Amino acid sequence: MSSSLRTRVVGHGRDRLPFDIDSVGLTGLLLVAPGAVLFLSFMLFPIAFLVYLSVTDATHAGTVLGGEASFVGLENYAELFTDPQFWQSFGITWLFLAVSLAIKVVLATGLAMVLTHARVLGKRFMRALVIVPMGFPAIFVITVWEGMFSGARYGPLNQMVGTYNSIVSGFAGVLDSLLFFVTISAPELLLADLPIQWLGGRWSAFAAYVITEVWLAYPFMVIIIVSALQDVPMDLHDAAKVDGAGYLRRFTNVTLPAIKRPVLFASILTAATSFQQFLIPFIFNGGGPSRQNELLILYGYREAIELHEYAFASAIMVTAIAFIGMFMWLAVKKGNLAEGIDSA
Amino acid sequence: MSRLTRYTTSIGRWTVRKLTWPQRAADAARLTIEQVRTGRRTVRDVAKTGVGTAGAAALLLILLFPVYWVFAASLSQGSGLMSSQGIFADPTSYNLEAYRWVLFESDFTYAAVNSLIVVSITVLVSMSVIIPGAYALSRREFLGRRGILYGYVLFTQVGAGLSIATLIALYALFVNLGLDNNLLVLGVFYAAGAIPFNTWLLKTFMDNIPVSYEEAAIVDGASQWQVIREIILPLSKPGIAVVVVFTFLAGWNEFVIAQTLLQSHNYTLSVELYALIAGGGYETPWTEFSAFAILFALPVAIIYFLAQSYVEDGLSFGGMSG
Numbered sequence: 001m002s003s004s005l006r007t008r009v010v011g012h013g014r015d016r017l018p019f020d021i022d023s024v025g026l027t028g029l030l031l032v033a034p035g036a037v038l039f040l041s042f043m044l045f046p047i048a049f050l051v052y053l054s055v056t057d058a059t060h061a062g063t064v065l066g067g068e069a070s071f072v073g074l075e076n077y078a079e080l081f082t083d084p085q086f087w088q089s090f091g092i093t094w095l096f097l098a099v100s101l102a103i104k105v106v107l108a109t110g111l112a113m114v115l116t117h118a119r120v121l122g123k124r125f126m127r128a129l130v131i132v133p134m135g136f137p138a139i140f141v142i143t144v145w146e147g148m149f150s151g152a153r154y155g156p157l158n159q160m161v162g163t164y165n166s167i168v169s170g171f172a173g174v175l176d177s178l179l180f181f182v183t184i185s186a187p188e189l190l191l192a193d194l195p196i197q198w199l200g201g202r203w204s205a206f207a208a209y210v211i212t213e214v215w216l217a218y219p220f221m222v223i224i225i226v227s228a229l230q231d232v233p234m235d236l237h238d239a240a241k242v243d244g245a246g247y248l249r250r251f252t253n254v255t256l257p258a259i260k261r262p263v264l265f266a267s268i269l270t271a272a273t274s275f276q277q278f279l280i281p282f283i284f285n286g287g288g289p290s291r292q293n294e295l296l297i298l299y300g301y302r303e304a305i306e307l308h309e310y311a312f313a314s315a316i317m318v319t320a321i322a323f324i325g326m327f328m329w330l331a332v333k334k335g336n337l338a339e340g341i342d343s344a
Numbered sequence: 345m346s347r348l349t350r351y352t353t354s355i356g357r358w359t360v361r362k363l364t365w366p367q368r369a370a371d372a373a374r375l376t377i378e379q380v381r382t383g384r385r386t387v388r389d390v391a392k393t394g395v396g397t398a399g400a401a402a403l404l405l406i407l408l409f410p411v412y413w414v415f416a417a418s419l420s421q422g423s424g425l426m427s428s429q430g431i432f433a434d435p436t437s438y439n440l441e442a443y444r445w446v447l448f449e450s451d452f453t454y455a456a457v458n459s460l461i462v463v464s465i466t467v468l469v470s471m472s473v474i475i476p477g478a479y480a481l482s483r484r485e486f487l488g489r490r491g492i493l494y495g496y497v498l499f500t501q502v503g504a505g506l507s508i509a510t511l512i513a514l515y516a517l518f519v520n521l522g523l524d525n526n527l528l529v530l531g532v533f534y535a536a537g538a539i540p541f542n543t544w545l546l547k548t549f550m551d552n553i554p555v556s557y558e559e560a561a562i563v564d565g566a567s568q569w570q571v572i573r574e575i576i577l578p579l580s581k582p583g584i585a586v587v588v589v590f591t592f593l594a595g596w597n598e599f600v601i602a603q604t605l606l607q608s609h610n611y612t613l614s615v616e617l618y619a620l621i622a623g624g625g626y627e628t629p630w631t632e633f634s635a636f637a638i639l640f641a642l643p644v645a646i647i648y649f650l651a652q653s654y655v656e657d658g659l660s661f662g663g664m665s666g
Contacts, residue, residue: 025486027568032480035473035539036492042536043499046510046517053513114403119396129404132411135645135652137597139614140637143621144414147630156413215410269501278508278600283618297508304512305604317509324506328498 047321053314069311076315085291086316089299096206096295097274100213101267107214108221109259115222116229127226131219138216142283145212149198149284158195165191199285202292209280209293217270221263228262229255268334272327276320296320418442418634442635452636455616458527459596462612465531466595467588470538474587477539478546479576483558493547496540507537508600515604524605531595538594542587549583550576582654589651596644613640 054076058069080086114120115127133141148156168190176184199205232254240250278297281287287294287302294302297320304313379385405412421441446452480486481493499506514533518524557579558571566574577584599614606615617640620633 025484025489028480028484028486028489031476031484032486032489032492035477035543038469038473038532038536039539042514042533043506043510046513047506049513049517050510053516058516111403111407114400117396117400119393120400121393121397122401126400126404129408132408132645135648136641137593137599137614137644139597139599139617140641141410143617143633143637144410146621147417147628147633148410148413150628150630215407276506276508282600283621301508301512305515310512310516313512317512320509321506324509331498331501 050314050317050321053311054318056311058310058314059308072311076311077319079312080315080319085294085299088292089294089296092206092293093275093296096209096213096277097271100210100217100274101271103210103214104218104221104270105263105267108218108225109263111218111222112225112229112259113255116226127222130222133215134219138279139283141216142212142279145208145215146199146284149208151195151197151200153195155195155198157198161192161196162194165194200289202289205285205289205293208284209277209295212280212284213274213277217273220270221266224262224266225259228259232258264334265331268327268331272324272331275323275327414634414637417630418638421445421631442631443639445632446635446639450620450632450636451611451616452613452639455611455613458610459612459614461527462531462534462602463592463595465528466534466538467591468535469532470535470542470591470594471584471588473535474539474543474546474591475577475580475584477543478550478580479572481543481547482550483576493544496544500541500544511601511604514601518605525607525610526605527610530602530605533601534595534598535591538591542590545590546580546583546587549586550580553579586651586654589647593644593648 053069055071055073056069057072057075111130115123115130117123120126150156150158152158172184172187196204198208236254237250240254245253276297277295278301281293281295281298282301285293287298291299296316300313300316300320303309303316376385376390380387380390416438419438419440419442421439481489515524518526518529523529553576557575561571561575597614599618602612603615603618606612608619611619617633617636620636621628
């Protein structure tokens with residue numbers, strides 16, 4: 001034991017102090033233990049408790065410890081996987097993840113290329129501005145976006161649509177006075193009915209979720225892609241240009257290979273965050289209309305806190321945690337987590 | 345004292361550089377005109393740069409429209425940002441009425457005190473375990489070191505939403521133990537959540553302190569405790585400051601758990617902000633909401649960006665490696 005430990009310590013202990021080499025590291029263990037224990041007691045323990053709850057028939061917070069809950073085996077899971085609301089929620093969560101991820105990657109790549117482009121002046125200043133959304137608390141960003149999507153007649157987005165309407169009908173009016181022999185009015189098809197209840201319709205609410213999620217997460221991607229782009233030597237671009245490569249060829253052969261890995265890693269991380277998105281639907285419209293946009297975590301939360309189906313909700317959360325675990329595994333497989341630890 | 349003067353001169357130089365940019369822009373413009381006149385640069389070339397810059401600026405303006413909107417709304421009490429006057433309200437009608445309401449008539453100050461209580465507990469509790477933990481992970485070898493590091497990084501990067509997934513179990517436990525609606529418990533809970541990321545961050549800071557300093561001290565007969573107190577802690581001060589900021593923000597910004605656990609007299613700022621928007625029904629008071637939101641978020645956003653730029657510059661620890 002002691003010899004194997006010794007080789008291990010010597011193996012990657014170049015930065016460790018000499019006098020600590022022969023001990024089991026009791027001091028180190030004692031120093032790191034309080035933090036680890038505090039963290040685990042608020043994390044691992046509740047997860048274990050969730051797993052336990054999910055195999056009982058607890059209904060609300062009061063029965064959970066009161067001894068009134070009894071063991072029911074996997075009944076909750078059986079009920080869950082036959083519940084259409086679960087599949088509805090599960091499907092919309094993945095759709096939300098996929099759509100917002102696609103938009104994030106395209107938007108962030110575009111922004112990063114603009115903000116590293118030689119033709120753009122004031123790049124440092126613009127880069128500082130573009131990551132502004134990152135500094136605000138999530139609750140701030142999401143409530144402000146709820147304001148943008150306000151269904152009131154004079155909500156910001158409705159006002160923009162109103163401006164668009166008046167441009168269309170103004171254009172029709174000009175045509176009308178030019179072509180005096182026919183009467184032209186703006187076609188109904190091109191005009192929007194105001195006010196639009198953005199959060200009242202299923203897909204418009206979904207679009208609102210996606211836009212807000214993209215706004216929350218794009219700065220992180222922009223930062224990662226910009227730093228990847230800055231590592232591409234300018235000579236490479238110039239060489240490609242000399243060889244007669246067009247813009248598209250240079251993008252696929254020079255830019256893309258440089259940003260592929262960072263984008264993949266950033267995608268895994270933001271996809272994991274999107275999968276766990278709770279605040280946006282919770283604040284916008286509670287996952288509505290009529291539970292059609294209830295993302296997975298919100299679904300579990302509502303079943304427990306509002307609908308008093310504690311055990312059932314625990315089964316939902318355990319399922320969600322299993323998927324989060326899958327994301328962790330992906331991040332380990334595809335990311336450079338291990339490198340960061342080994343080099344430290 | 346000399347350090348103070350050094351800081352002041354460097355801050356002074358920085359300010360001068362930031363304030364004189366119109367001067368430099370004018371110089372650049374003059375140079376460009378000169379180059380075009382003498383034929384060293386074509387008009388076409390200059391126009392391309394102009395269009396590129398304008399395009400990028402336009403893109404940014406569209407992206408940051410919500411930020412403009414919340415500022416404009418907070419200044420437009422009674423002047424109709426949310427009325428027929430349009431989203432670009434007349435700046436001459438701007439007033440501070442909404443801010444006066446937030447500061448003197450709403451529950452803002454009351455909730456701010458609650459937030460500060462929670463946050464100070466979070467900072468105290470988390471720092472008291474983060475500093476020893478980071479030191480041990482940076483300087484000691486012990487059983488399970490790699491495992492703990494791995495777990496911390498993994499949680500930091502992927503599992504941040506786990507706390508909501510586990511929230512219902514915690515909620516049940518807290519209700520049964522009578523610990524819900526308790527600012528102290530909430531503060532400790534946030535502290536626990538802040539441990540992985542911040543321990544990792546402080547550890548990377550400490551990794552950059554050269555081991556030779558400690559070796560020299562040990563040769564001079566310093567005890568382990570003296571090494572920590574005289575070398576590690578003073579040299580980690582900048583890192584500790586950043587970690588304090590991040591743990592502060594963790595408590596200040598959080599909403600979901602506070603909203604679930606707290607009753608109205610214990611509301612923190614984030615929950616109060618939500619109550620403002622959710623309680624109004626169809627008539628959400630957007631101007632008051634905006635003023636509230638800005639007072640809640642702007643100070644911490646500024647602190648965040650200062651700390652963030654510090655992390656980027658500070659991780660290399662300029663001058664320390666020599």
